[in-house]
Amino acid sequence: MSINGILNTGVKGMVTTSLATNVTAGNISNAATVGYTRRSANFSPDNALTSNGVGGRVVEPFIQKRLLNAESSAGEAKAQNAAVSVLDEVFSEGNGSIGDAMDKFQASIQNLTTSPEDTATRQAVLANASNLSTAFQNANAQINQARQDSNLRIEQGVNAVNTRLDQIGKIGVQIQQAELSGVEAGDLRDQRDQLVKEVSSYVPVTVLDQGNGSISLMLGGSHQLVSPDGQVGKLSTKVGEDGTMRIQKQVAGALTDVTAQVNGGSIGGDMKARTGPLADAQKKLDQLAFDTAAAYNNVHRANVAMDGNDGRNLFEEQATVAGAATSFAVSADVLGHPENIAAATDNTSLPSDNRGAMALANVASAPLAFGGMTVSEALASLVGFAGTTVQAANQQETFTAGALEQVQALQDSASGVNTDEEMVNLMKYQRAYQASLKVISVADQMLSDLMNIR
Amino acid sequence: MRVSDNAKFASVTKNVQKAQSDFVSAQQKAGSGLRVAKPSDDPVAAAQARREASRKALGAAGISAADAATDQLSGADQALDDVYSGLDRARELALQGASDTMSKENRSDLAQEMRKIRDQMVSLGNSKVGDKYVFAGYRDQTAPFEQSGTFVGDGNIKEVQPVPGMRVAASISGASVFGSGAPNDTFSTLDSLIAGLESNDPEAIRGQLDHLQASQDRVVKSRSVVGSLMDSVELGRNVADQQQARATSQIASLTEVDAVQSALNLMQAKSALEAAITVAGQIPQGLAQRG
Numbered sequence: 065m066s067i068n069g070i071l072n073t074g075v076k077g078m079v080t081t082s083l084a085t086n087v088t089a090g091n092i093s094n095a096a097t098v099g100y101t102r103r104s105a106n107f108s109p110d111n112a113l114t115s116n117g118v119g120g121r122v123v124e125p126f127i128q129k130r131l132l133n134a135e136s137s138a139g140e141a142k143a144q145n146a147a148v149s150v151l152d153e154v155f156s157e158g159n160g161s162i163g164d165a166m167d168k169f170q171a172s173i174q175n176l177t178t179s180p181e182d183t184a185t186r187q188a189v190l191a192n193a194s195n196l197s198t199a200f201q202n203a204n205a206q207i208n209q210a211r212q213d214s215n216l217r218i219e220q221g222v223n224a225v226n227t228r229l230d231q232i233g234k235i236g237v238q239i240q241q242a243e244l245s246g247v248e249a250g251d252l253r254d255q256r257d258q259l260v261k262e263v264s265s266y267v268p269v270t271v272l273d274q275g276n277g278s279i280s281l282m283l284g285g286s287h288q289l290v291s292p293d294g295q296v297g298k299l300s301t302k303v304g305e306d307g308t309m310r311i312q313k314q315v316a317g318a319l320t321d322v323t324a325q326v327n328g329g330s331i332g333g334d335m336k337a338r339t340g341p342l343a344d345a346q347k348k349l350d351q352l353a354f355d356t357a358a359a360y361n362n363v364h365r366a367n368v369a370m371d372g373n374d375g376r377n378l379f380e381e382q383a384t385v386a387g388a389a390t391s392f393a394v395s396a397d398v399l400g401h402p403e404n405i406a407a408a409t410d411n412t413s414l415p416s417d418n419r420g421a422m423a424l425a426n427v428a429s430a431p432l433a434f435g436g437m438t439v440s441e442a443l444a445s446l447v448g449f450a451g452t453t454v455q456a457a458n459q460q461e462t463f464t465a466g467a468l469e470q471v472q473a474l475q476d477s478a479s480g481v482n483t484d485e486e487m488v489n490l491m492k493y494q495r496a497y498q499a500s501l502k503v504i505s506v507a508d509q510m511l512s513d514l515m516n517i518r
Numbered sequence: 519m520r521v522s523d524n525a526k527f528a529s530v531t532k533n534v535q536k537a538q539s540d541f542v543s544a545q546q547k548a549g550s551g552l553r554v555a556k557p558s559d560d561p562v563a564a565a566q567a568r569r570e571a572s573r574k575a576l577g578a579a580g581i582s583a584a585d586a587a588t589d590q591l592s593g594a595d596q597a598l599d600d601v602y603s604g605l606d607r608a609r610e611l612a613l614q615g616a617s618d619t620m621s622k623e624n625r626s627d628l629a630q631e632m633r634k635i636r637d638q639m640v641s642l643g644n645s646k647v648g649d650k651y652v653f654a655g656y657r658d659q660t661a662p663f664e665q666s667g668t669f670v671g672d673g674n675i676k677e678v679q680p681v682p683g684m685r686v687a688a689s690i691s692g693a694s695v696f697g698s699g700a701p702n703d704t705f706s707t708l709d710s711l712i713a714g715l716e717s718n719d720p721e722a723i724r725g726q727l728d729h730l731q732a733s734q735d736r737v738v739k740s741r742s743v744v745g746s747l748m749d750s751v752e753l754g755r756n757v758a759d760q761q762q763a764r765a766t767s768q769i770a771s772l773t774e775v776d777a778v779q780s781a782l783n784l785m786q787a788k789s790a791l792e793a794a795i796t797v798a799g800q801i802p803q804g805l806a807q808r809g
Contacts, residue, residue, distance in 0.1 A: 095523045151557070155564075157571065166572065167574075170576060171578065174579030174580060177678070181650075181659055413655070415656075415658075443568060444568040448561050448562065448565030450557045450558075451557030451559070451560070451561025451564045451565065473525055476521075477520045477522065479522075480524045482520065483804050
């Protein structure tokens with residue numbers, strides 16, 4: 065080996081260490097960048113640093129996969145919790161709640177047994193019956209609002225996913241081109257990973273690595289959303305024939321229903337909340353409204369009003385259980401006519417015959433037609449249902465958020481930047497650089513010594 | 519485990535946030551005194567509390583129904599007391615009038631007082647509590663006794679329902695207090711006495727003494743009936759009262775916080791938050807910061 069060779073090696077060492085310093089500098093300045101994976105300067109004998117001075121990304125593919133799953137689960141739980149939390153508000157105690165309105169209505173019926181002849185008492189019954197109907201309607205409207213909010217979030221989610229799918233497709237092509245021409249595309253890969261992670265918080269996706277820098281992004285493992293060559297299958301929503309919301313995928317004009325595959329992520333969470341707990345709560349509310357109206361009407365129709373006539377309804381008669389909470393209303397038979405409230409059983413014992421009123425009061429403690437529960441018990445079980453649903457959603461959100469944090473921590477541990485580590489590397493490279501300089505200086509001295517031989 | 523800068527700060531942020539949310543929730547509980555403010559706080563307790571709330575409301579309504587019935591019955595009892603005294607006086611007058619030593623003028627004076635007593639009986643028969651005639655049955659908005667003494671009220675016994683399903687009789691009919699139909703009813707008896715006094719006929723007066731006794735017996739019996747009705751209404755009121763009290767205490771134990779426990783929890787949450795904040799300030803300087 066010649067002395068020139070020593071010089072070359074020294075120069076190579078200087079170049080290598082400055083490249084490595086560059087890697088460290090990149091890591092330090094990106095310490096707080098979201099989605100950044102740290103690069104490591106991979107030294108190899110002779111041909112130091114494989115890539116062109118940007119270092120290799122430190123990633124754990126296995127953790128990446130777990131991270132996507134965790135994102136989907138956390139997104140789903142969070143959306144579901146947000147959607148069902150309305151039930152907590154609807155069924156909380158307090159003025160205007162169904163429970164409060166029901167209690168007051170029943171108390172006003174009880175008061176009617178004391179003073180059936182008193183117009184003010186009758187008006188109080190009407191007012192409380194009307195408050196009860198308002199409470200039913202409000203509760204249903206609140207749940208409807210929550211379902212509409214879910215729809216809105218689904219729409220927004222679909223838009224957000226589509227934007228990201230586009231970007232993922234484009235970036236994929238860029239990565240392929242860059243890497244084919246030997247350019248390091250770590251930043252692009254970071255961006256793509258971050259976008260995929262964001263998509264997975266909306267819908268469950270899996271990544272199939274094609275090996276040449278391209279990926280194919282699959283929805284729920286079976287429907288391709290982004291193809292390796294950057295083709296994107298856009299998502300859209302539509303209202304199905306049965307009135308439910310469907311998600312479909314569009315590739316080259318062809319629409320495929322992928323609702324079944326959207327079973328996670330925030331979109332999946334909102335879909336499940338709409339068709340699951342929120343719809344269930346509405347059904348139960350409808351059933352309660354229907355049964356309540358029917359139970360009071362049955363007794364009321366048999367009773368006799370101030371004019372001695374029977375056969376009047378207290379609440380509007382409802383044809384179907386579905387929608388009963390919304391159509392729950394004071395019957396036109398008695399609306400504005402307190403004297404038509406039937407509190408008597410015998411038209412010769414007017415006006416203070418309270419036997420009909422007592423029968424009405426007994427409705428509160430009599431089992432309803434279905435299920436064997438009383439009005440109060442049915443309402444209490446609805447409160448319990450609401451509480452359990454919200455509590456479970458709360459717990460699920462906490463749990464999945466914790467799981468996500470854990471996986472995130474694992475990923476950070478593998479791919480995150482630690483500035484202390486980088487500082488040590490910096491010192492190391494600085495020393496190595498100095499050493500290389502020394503090598504050059506020694507080689508130079510050797511050459512000079514050689515020249516000076518006489 | 520390798521710890522990245524992001525992870526270091528993320529865990530601190532998470533800990534402070536959790537401590538903060540725990541503290542706020544402890545603060546809310548201590549401040550509101552409510553352990554269960556919404557169903558999800560404790561679904562089972564919330565459902566039970568709802569049932570108890572409805573029992574409590576029904577209990578309260580039952581208590582007021584029973585109280586109203588008791589008012590009516592006390593009114594009836596008071597009226598019966600007055601009826602009895604009135605009839606006692608009528609008896610004295612009748613005995614005086616039946617005496618052979620009494621002059622015609624004196625009998626005429628007695629007749630005047632007797633007439634007053636009769637009027638008093640009619641108005642006692644039409645006694646009201648609030649706007650209700652107590653002896654009128656369900657037709658309690660109109661006077662049950664005409665001036666003639668004819669009963670035009672309703673013969674039914676009113677009932678009260680202190681607790682759903684528990685009906686208690688809570689009235690007495692004017693017909694059973696004063697009797698119905700001449701010559702046995704109180705008014706006919708008094709009419710006959712007045713007639714006897716006015717026509718100066720001691721024999722006719724003596725003939726009414728048994729009827730008068732029967733009237734008084736009816737009043738005594740009615741009073742004992744009213745007394746036992748008041749007892750059973752009171753019993754019903756107690757049931758409603760107990761139901762309300764039990765429901766109230768149930769709701770409290772289901773939904774309210776233990777004051778000591780909640781103060782303790784608040785203290786714990788506060789120190790946990792302070793600790794988390796202190797830890798946040800304890801992130802050591804890195805090599806970069808040492809220069």
